[in-house]
Amino acid sequence: MAVYTHVSNTDLETLLKDFDLGELVGFKGIDGGIENTNYFVTLNDGAGNREYVLTLLEELTHDEMPYFVELTTWLAERGCPVPFPFKDRNGIALKALHGRPALLQSRLSGNHIEKLTPEHCRQIGAALGQFHQAGLDFYMQRQAHRGVFWWRRESQQIASKLSDEDAQLLRTEVTLFEQLREHPWNLPQGAIHGDLFHDNALFEGDQLSAILDIYNACTGYLLYDLAIVANDWCVNPDGSIDPQREQALLTAYGEVRPFDDNEYLAWPQLVRTAAMRFWLSRLIPALDPNSTQKIKDPEEFRRILLQRIKTPAALP
Ligand SMILES: Nc1ncnc2c1ncn2[C@@H]1O[C@H](COP(=O)(O)OP(=O)(O)OP(=O)(O)O)[C@@H](O)[C@H]1O
Numbered sequence: 001m002a003v004y005t006h007v008s009n010t011d012l013e014t015l016l017k018d019f020d021l022g023e024l025v026g027f028k029g030i031d032g033g034i035e036n037t038n039y040f041v042t043l044n045d046g047a048g049n050r051e052y053v054l055t056l057l058e059e060l061t062h063d064e065m066p067y068f069v070e071l072t073t074w075l076a077e078r079g080c081p082v083p084f085p086f087k088d089r090n091g092i093a094l095k096a097l098h099g100r101p102a103l104l105q106s107r108l109s110g111n112h113i114e115k116l117t118p119e120h121c122r123q124i125g126a127a128l129g130q131f132h133q134a135g136l137d138f139y140m141q142r143q144a145h146r147g148v149f150w151w152r153r154e155s156q157q158i159a160s161k162l163s164d165e166d167a168q169l170l171r172t173e174v175t176l177f178e179q180l181r182e183h184p185w186n187l188p189q190g191a192i193h194g195d196l197f198h199d200n201a202l203f204e205g206d207q208l209s210a211i212l213d214i215y216n217a218c219t220g221y222l223l224y225d226l227a228i229v230a231n232d233w234c235v236n237p238d239g240s241i242d243p244q245r246e247q248a249l250l251t252a253y254g255e256v257r258p259f260d261d262n263e264y265l266a267w268p269q270l271v272r273t274a275a276m277r278f279w280l281s282r283l284i285p286a287l288d289p290n291s292t293q294k295i296k297d298p299e300e301f302r303r304i305l306l307q308r309i310k311t312p313a314a315l316p
């Protein structure tokens with residue numbers, strides 16, 4: 001269920017009065033998302049129909065929104081294929097509907113990819129490298145809301161619902177990341193996407209056309225962002241890594257942003273940390289009988305974590 005907040009015709013007409021984008025032709029809720037409410041919106045500006053996406057942020061507060069408005073605008077201006085929010089005639093992009101922060105954004109073309117190939121991985125690697133380079137001098141900072149403090153707290157809270165073995169596995173990964181942070185490695189940091197799974201990318205034919213759902217973005221280790229991508233784009237159903245896809249991803253990324261020496265040391269742990277983070281975020285709703293979220297299988301990420309432990313990863 002993607003539409004958590006229902007938007008009426010009148011709501012939209014009222015919102016659109018602030019913009020000069022045209023007349024409302026129609027709108028439709030989008031299925032598939034799990035964190036936010038999205039609608040496709042069609043407007044007619046006199047010259048023809050144009051497509052937009054209205055997003056209502058279901059978890060983020062108004063105070064948290066300027067970071068995302070500024071970051072997406074910044075990245076889009078630098079050629080990254082991310083949707084950006086339109087400003088109303090007073091220069092304001094951040095709106096409110098039913099008490100939720102709301103953005104009217106560009107609708108990017110393309111489709112989701114089911115069967116990922118090394119070529120898709122090469123393209124997302126290059127695009128993530130460009131995203132990171134473009135974000136390096138971005139002037140705002142944001143702490144991850146599902147980062148180190150969150151997983152330290154949540155891994156303790158959930159431990160009693162897990163087998164001893166799983167609770168220990170979580171604890172170990174949390175500790176190993178804390179040890180990694182203590183090294184004087186000076187790993188490159190900047191604006192990261194934070195959730196660049198393949199369902200957050202669109203391809204037009206075989207060309208990457210959009211990077212979506214930027215609302216997990218924050219300031220973090222750039223390499224951790226690449227680890228999130230590797231764990232989703234380059235895995236087989238049993239949690240093992242497809243070396244061809246991973247090589248394509250990492251080589252293409254490294255051509256845009258060459259790795260620092262210390263990143264070679266950090267990589268084997270960061271892919272484990274990234275697996276632990278999504279195992280944990282999937283475990284929480286899956287073990288909560290009152291959760292209304294669409295459940296994604298936590299086991300997938302437990303399997304990936306175990307594989308990453310069994311076969312340590314290496315950067316090319
Ligand atoms: N700007 C856009 N252009 C084209 N399609 C879009 C755009 N924004 C959203 N969509 C479509 O809506 C779907 C859901 O959007 P999104 O991923 O942002 O929602 P979400 O609730 O945050 O999802 P999740 O948390 O599962 O990743 C996307 O997978 C995409 O198909």
Ligand SMILES: N[C@@H](CCO)C(=O)O
Nearest residue numbers: 034195197278282296
């Ligand atoms: N991409 C996440 C869900 C949205 O944050 C997952 O697959 O668990």
